[in-house]
Amino acid sequence: GNSVTQMEGPVTLSEEAFLTINCTYTATGYPSLFWYVQYPGEGLQLLLKATKADDKGSNKGFEATYRKETTSFHLEKGSVQVSDSAVYFCALSDTAGGYQKVTFGTGTKLQVIP
Amino acid sequence: DGGITQSPKYLFRKEGQNVTLSCEQNLNHDAMYWYRQDPGQGLRLIYYSQIVNDFQKGDIAEGYSVSREKKESFPLTVTSAQKNPTAFYLCASSISPRGESPLHFGNGTRLTVT
Numbered sequence: 001g002n003s004v005t006q007m008e009g010p011v012t013l014s015e016e017a018f019l020t021i022n023c024t025y026t027a028t029g030y031p032s033l034f035w036y037v038q039y040p041g042e043g044l045q046l047l048l049k050a051t052k053a054d055d056k057g058s059n060k061g062f063e064a065t066y067r068k069e070t071t072s073f074h075l076e077k078g079s080v081q082v083s084d085s086a087v088y089f090c091a092l093s094d095t096a097g098g099y100q101k102v103t104f105g106t107g108t109k110l111q112v113i114p
Numbered sequence: 115d116g117g118i119t120q121s122p123k124y125l126f127r128k129e130g131q132n133v134t135l136s137c138e139q140n141l142n143h144d145a146m147y148w149y150r151q152d153p154g155q156g157l158r159l160i161y162y163s164q165i166v167n168d169f170q171k172g173d174i175a176e177g178y179s180v181s182r183e184k185k186e187s188f189p190l191t192v193t194s195a196q197k198n199p200t201a202f203y204l205c206a207s208s209i210s211p212r213g214e215s216p217l218h219f220g221n222g223t224r225l226t227v228t
Contacts, residue, residue, distance in 0.1 A: 032214040043204050043219030044120075044157075051214040089156065094213040099164060102146060102217060106156040 002027045004091050015037050018079040023090035025063075026071065031094040033057075033066050033073040038107070044071045047088070048066035048077075080098045080112045115140045120205050120220035127199075128225050135223045137189045137205035143218070145211050146188040151202040151222075152180060160203075161186055164211050192225065199227045 006113045007022040025033070032051045036044040045072040048057030053068035073090060118139045127133045139146065145164050149157040159172030163182040177196025182188055192199045204222045208215040 016199060034216060036217075036219075041221075043120075043206075043221045044217070045219070046216040048213070049216055093215075095211060098211060099162065099170065100211040100213060100215060101149075102159070104156040106154060 002031065002094070002101070002103040004090050004092055004103050004105040006088075006108050009087075009107075009109040011108060011110050013080055013110070015082055015112055015114050016079045017108070017112075018081045019075070019084075021088055021090075021110070022107060023073045023074040023075065024090050025073065025090075025103075025105075027092055029094050029096065031092040033064070033092045034093065035062070035064055035073070035075050036087045036091060036104075038089065040066055040086075044089060080110070080113055082112045082114055085110055085112045118205055118207060118218055118220035119133065120203075120223050121167060122223060125223055126226070130194045131227075131228055132191055133225065133226070133227075134135065135192070135203055135205075135206075137158070137188045137190065137219075137220060138186055139188075139205075139220075140186060141207055141218060143207035143209050144185070145204040145208045146182070146213075147208075147217065148172075148178075148180065148188070148190045149204045150155070151204055152207075153183045157204065160190065164210045169197050199225060 022043045026062035035047040048059040050057040093102045147162045148160040161180045163169035205220045206217040
């Protein structure tokens with residue numbers, strides 16, 4: 001079956017530092033890949049997505065590239081802010097038997113300190 | 115604004131009681147999902163529905179039941195058969211069952227059973 005592995009957190013960074021959160025996956029077929037963000041006490045929000053190999057998703061200064069050769073979708077941001085503190089989930093999605101099947105990683109908590 | 119509304123935000127019940135969590139969407143999405151979130155375990159799929167009057171078990175359906183009588187509504191009942199019901203429950207929807215469709219989440223219901 002499909003699986004997603006994320007680096008364990010928490011990740012603690014100073015404001016303006018460079019962020020990388022690693023995500024690797026195993027899947028049959030050609031899934032779409034997503035990053036979601038969750039702020040305390042809230043649901044998940046879509047951060048970015050990529051639907052095929054070599055696609056780059058980007059939003060709010062965050063980027064991730066769909067690397068089929070390394071089965072990875074690492075999240076990066078050049079300069080983090082305190083407001084980026086949240087839990088980040090990597091996910092893959094494909095269609096199986098006519099139904100959308102989404103597999104999530106366990107989440108990585110990011111803490112940005114001033 | 116369109117979105118997903120989950121109510122209530124916090125719910126407290128005694129062991130042995132059934133409880134129903136509400137999920138309403140006005141996004142006109144066909145597909146709806148229920149996930150359970152526990153610390154360190156990511157999101158696990160309970161049930162999903164692609165169309166009205168049709169729903170399928172997810173990975174952890176035991177002790178839960180759902181209905182889909184209207185496109186907008188997908189309530190989840192946590193029954194007394196669920197051995198460990200205390201968790202954060204998230205409802206989601208997507209515009210189609212295709213893998214590239216992102217999920218839209220509500221803000222969740224935190225259920226505590228004592």
